Amino acid sequence: MRTQPEQQAPPVQRLRIRYAKRGRLRFTSHRDFSRAFERALVRARVPMAYSSGFNPHPRISYAGASPTGAASEAEYLEIGLAAVVEPEEVRRVLDEALPPGLDVLEVVVSGGGSLTERLEASHWRIRLPDVAVERLSEAVERFLGTAEVPVERMTKKGLRSFDARAAVLALAAAPEVGIAGETGDERPPDARYAILDAVLRHGTPSVRPDDILAGLRGIAGLEAGAAAVSQRVAQGPFDPRDGTVGDPLAPDRDAAGGG
Incomplete structure (x- = not known):
């Protein structure tokens, strides 16, 4: 019988992030951005919460991603964290970890409700x-x-x-x-x-x-x-x-x- 996977604790804090795709980085596809963003989370040592199951993954929810080739000043996502952190510090370390052109503009604590439904x-x-x-x-x-x-x-x-x-x-x-x-x-x-x-x-x-x-x-x-x-x-x-x-x-x- 297959061993049941360890259950992960739910996030203790959720942050909502606005970021931009500028210059030549507008050609970054959504898949490429998600990979770059997950690597940036690791480099910046953001304390991510993970999903349960046999293949845990960081709790990231993307919303309304722009098409490849389009620049944007208004891209959004939400992350779930395993510890409470200062939103501005997360903005700073993520912006430093991402390449210029993928710029983190704002990070706020989620007040609840669906971010996607607001878009x-x-x-x-x-x-x-x-x-x-x-x-x-x-x-x-x-x-x-x-x-x-x-x-x-x-x-x-x-x-x-x-x-x-x-x-x-x-x-x-x-x-x-x-x-x-x-x-x-x-x-x-x-x-x-x-x-x-x-x-x-x-x-x-x-x-x-x-x-x-x-x-x-x-x-x-x-x-x-x-x-x-x-x-x-x-x-x-x-x-x-x-x-x-x-x-x-x-x-x-x-x-x-x-x-």
Whole structure:
């Protein structure tokens, strides 16, 4: 008879972490990041809690990971610890243990509830260096005026077709002066970009910036070009009153502050 595995103690503290994927590290896949993060936990000597079973693994829950190739200022995960630690110290040691470009921005004590359920929408900024702002504005207007925008994407289960329009909560075009290195673009700091600003509701399947670009191409003939760079600037609860994406860690800070 196989010996029953040792039961691990439950976590005594849960921390929620916001991190960024910047520059060339935006090409890090979710699997590559998870491996790098687990190695960083070991190097930083973070006292992780482990799952029970024959193959214990550190208690890490990832939420709403961005697609490979997209930069982000709003990636989230939660870890369970075997000892109580100072969140700011964990932020510091993890940030030092991870390579530049995978940057730990904030660590807070979990106030309970589901972090994933707070991630209702994402605010994306998509830079299109090879598209005129006027042309982009026309394409956006046509997109928003269309009831359904079917797109196709290759998934693990094969080619899948879905409506990209249903996930769009806001879409707008604007010019912007680029900041060299902000999203890994190596063009001069004074280069001008057309910007596609999008707020997308999370769902199944999750609509990504590439899907919106595919929809703009399909209904308006807009060719974004290979130089398009997507950056998630926020991820969290959606406020329909003003159309903004909020901070998912705000309730945890409130709980820690007693309010």
